[in-house]
Amino acid sequence: MTAGSNSISPIPVAPVGLSSRAQRFVEVDGIRVPRQDFRRHRDGWIERGIPVAEIDRAADFQDRWGGLALPPAPFYEGGPRILNAGCPKGSGAEGWSFPAGAGRVSMPYGFMIGPDGAFGIDAHRWTPLHAGTDGWVESLALAAHATRWARTVTRIRGRAVTSLDLGGYEPVPEVQGVTDTWWRGEDSLIALYRGEAVGLDAPQCLEAHVYEGLDEWGLHGG
Structure with missing residues (x-):
């Protein structure tokens, strides 16, 4: 399914690079729902001073994971309901991060992709859980x-x-x-x-x- 598609693919194709176990998990237990089209936000985000490289990084995440709904995680109140990138935020000192998807319930932290690509939570401090979203899945x-x-x-x-x-x-x-x-x-x-x-x-x-x-x-x- 291409970015911006309004169709739902009940049997998603797992991204390449996952273990066979994770591939089965994504394709058997996951579904794809319509994902956000980044193209309509790109110019506005650039005008707000968000680096093009960070927008492209979020777009790459969206191409790989956007719109993927997986069963709840056994901790973190289930994790993101649907994997979806959001508007990058950050500074030159701390680096840029972007949301990885809204939580299933109200939480004192958000799920984020950090400056180095790690999947983690942003609470009192940025805390990477896994070195990448592949690791979370x-x-x-x-x-x-x-x-x-x-x-x-x-x-x-x-x-x-x-x-x-x-x-x-x-x-x-x-x-x-x-x-x-x-x-x-x-x-x-x-x-x-x-x-x-x-x-x-x-x-x-x-x-x-x-x-x-x-x-x-x-x-x-x-």
């Missing part, structure tokens, strides 16, 4: 996959998260973890959600999801 896909195949799922909250022993675990690279990370063990996966704790200066918001009893497919499927 990979994380959603992995959470859906692990929930389906794990024998048990345990949620740990607050300071108890800091006591988790990750010895024997290795990071899951495809999620491009920065503040939020995934870890793979012998028969388990652990998701660490630290973004709210860091961005809101609220250690009580730390949360980990431990998926246990996974076989080889549950650990690596995709």
Whole structure:
């Protein structure tokens, strides 16, 4: 579907570069809805002093992700309802960011794409969650996959998260973890959600999801 199309594609084509697991997740569980056409805003944004390079960066995001609705994330009150770029904002000192999509509920932060392309939240401070939007989508896909195949799922909250022993675990690279990370063990996966704790200066918001009893497919499927 091209930018500005008014049609809905119930079976979106996953962007290239995702793992096979994330591709299946996007194409089976996602839908495409009409996306914003950036062309009608471009001249006005340039007149407001927004650099052309930043407008193009937002437009590239929109071409890749705009209008994609995915199932709710297991944290951050579900994440953006629909991935959609917004008007870039920023300064020369801090760099430019742009919105990644409106939240599903009222939140004390927004979902943003940072100056270096990271996907994160803008609360008391900018907090990158994943090094790119691909990582956010990979994380959603992995959470859906692990929930389906794990024998048990345990949620740990607050300071108890800091006591988790990750010895024997290795990071899951495809999620491009920065503040939020995934870890793979012998028969388990652990998701660490630290973004709210860091961005809101609220250690009580730390949360980990431990998926246990996974076989080889549950650990690596995709």
